[in-house]
Amino acid sequence: MGKHAVRLATRAVIVHDGRLLLVNAWANGQSRLLCAPGGGIMPGTSLPDNLVREVHEETGLTITVGAPCLVNEFHDPRTGFHQVDLFFRCSIVGSAEISETWQDPERIVTQHVWAGETDIPHLWVKPDSLARVAFSAETPAIYDAFEEIVK
Structure with a gap:
């Protein structure tokens, strides 16, 4: 697997007025890849507290954290x-x-993007299952397959 420990991160699925909040995934616009806001876990911080902090840092928004809905993993x-x-x-x-x-x-x-369900096919969003989960509140929590990192 390599010499690195597995990094754990939390991400927020925020749908407001029928639009999903996405942010750029690479510093300085190095890629057009978009993902849900969030970031790495700080030791000693609960998953929800970590997510509230990360979303505020990345967007300035204040959130409440609900149920888990998706697990995704990727590697290089x-x-x-x-x-x-x-x-x-x-x-x-x-x-x-x-x-x-x-x-x-x-x-x-x-970059912050509020994307409607019909916008998603025209954007590069990871993980692939994010839009399906975001726009189907009835969908039970899912696992999105282990994949190679993309940039």
């Missing part, structure tokens, strides 16, 4: 990098407006 066979993402259904508390001047303190997230 060249480097040994392996990440498991735990996705939770989340709701926005207060305004859903993301300031155009909002800056992620880590400068990774530089």
Whole structure:
């Protein structure tokens, strides 16, 4: 598997007014790949608390964390990098407006996209099952297959 420990991350599935919140997945716009907001777990922090912090850092939004809905894992066979993402259904508390001047303190997230279900096929979104889970609240939690990382 390589020399790296498996990285654990949380991600927020936020659907507001029929649109799913997506963010760019690579710093400085190095890729057009979009994903749900979230990030790596800080030791000693619960999964929901971690997710609230990450979403606020990346978007300025305040959320409440609901039920888990998706588990996805990916890896880079060249480097040994392996990440498991735990996705939770989340709701926005207060305004859903993301300031155009909002800056992620880590400068990774530089783009926010509110995508409708019909927009998703025209975007590059990972994991592949995210839209299906997001727009079907009745879908039970699923596991999206182990895949190689893409950029």
